[in-house]
Amino acid sequence: MDIGTSVITPSESAEDTLPSMFWGLDPIYGVFAKLYIKDILELKKSQPVPVDDGTGVISCLWWKKQRAMENVRLASSPFGLNVLEQLNRINQLENSNSQLELGDVVQVRGRLRDYRDQREINSTSVSKVVDPVFTAQIARMLELPYLYRNFYDKTFQIQMDSSDPNQQGEPTLSLQRKIKQFLTQNGVKNFYQQELEAIDSLVCIAEQNCVSLCLHHPSQTSQDPPSSACVSKQIHELFQQAVCALQEEGIIFQKVAAHTELYLVTDAEKELHKVTRKIVQDDSTRPKYVDKGCPFHHIVSCVRHSYSAGVSEAAVQRVLDRLECDSEIVSTMDRHYTVS
Known part of the structure; x- marks a missing residue:
């Protein structure tokens, strides 16, 4: 579950937090953070500003928006691309992911708020996670301790002595x-x-x-x-x-x-760009990746095998971002890619 970080952690008191004018200096502020539900429920509200992972239960508010496709007017594409058909396909995929039943695993992104003395999530997106062998849940439980240890548990300090x-x-x-x-x-x-x-x-x-x-x-x-x-x-x-x-x-x-x-x-190494694009193009057609696209770590592993073992994840991410900016690939979800 991704939650906007607009509150302070349980280990901090409201009196010890930085003034709100300095919040934007913290690189963690304003990003969507992946947290345990237990910690979400225990977050303390800051004084200046009046998921089921097994750690707790929390309410999620989700306003579903219906798209009126009959009112959409689209220009014809010179490349023979049926944009309306693609939009309908995206709508069908969103609708299928939004049909939830009791017991489904979902990914929720939103912002926290208190309503009638109850903590809840005002969701901006909710999608069902198809995870028959618990791959996504295992990956999440491995990722969260790393995020807590390296980011969330570290108190942001402003160096007041700028002379050093x-x-x-x-x-x-x-x-x-x-x-x-x-x-x-x-x-x-x-x-x-x-x-x-x-x-x-x-x-x-x-x-x-x-x-x-x-x-x-x-x-x-x-x-x-x-x-x-x-x-x-x-x-x-x-x-x-x-x-x-x-x-x-x-x-x-x-x-x-x-x-x-x-x-x-990285930007000048055209062979790396070519290899990365071909990996996404070839592997996104495989049955296991055809719906969601190739995951980032799979692409990194293939790049290191096909191009060089020394390529860093940051370099591969930069290449993927550049390819997406050039409309050669698209990101289908969080760090999943397919050809455009």
Whole structure:
């Protein structure tokens, strides 16, 4: 069940929460979170702002909207695509998924509210999960502990002392942005890290930040200027951090995971795009994927087998997003893809 995170967790008190003007700084705020029903029921309302997974029972309010297809006027497609037929197919699929019976497993997305002193979910979407061998439920129960441990249980803290650039991560972020801009403007397809460290414009950005870092180092006095060895070491480490951040973002990837190997620019690696699209095209016609499309982790596994074992999930996700933007594939549901 996906629930909009607009309330605080049971472990926090309303008095300890951040002022509402800072909520948007938390990357978790405003996204749909997958939670146990038990925790949903125990969430505390924030003072400033007046699923059956076995952990509890909660009411879900769902207003079904009927589409009047007879009033829809569609222009003819030059490619012979019958848009009205496709819309009717989508409506039939939605209607079949909305025919619920007692005991069905459902996926619910919505926002929490209290009505007559009872916690309920104002649902924006409800879909039936066809899960005869409990694959989806097992995957969910494996996913939730990871989300709780790595995201929900971590209290968001605002660093009030903005004078410390190391705490804010500004040096890495500024160099990361500059590298990304350099790769795009120059049409770079691949590179080694030492090649980036030879680009004057990038080194200038890194050097400015590293001098500041050395001056803030506890062993550095205000009377002594930072040594060249200190600055050089900081520049190299800053480039490493920026490159790692670009990998985590999916902007670049390595075919072989090693610090000395070649980095490839994801958007420029056309072979990776071609391989990914063919996997989606071929496997989405298989009986097990014909209705929902290919799941993301299946695509990642096939890409690593057909293209390279070192491709990161972030890089594959970026390729899928780009293919979808180019209307070569479509996402049928959460991280499932098929050809358009």
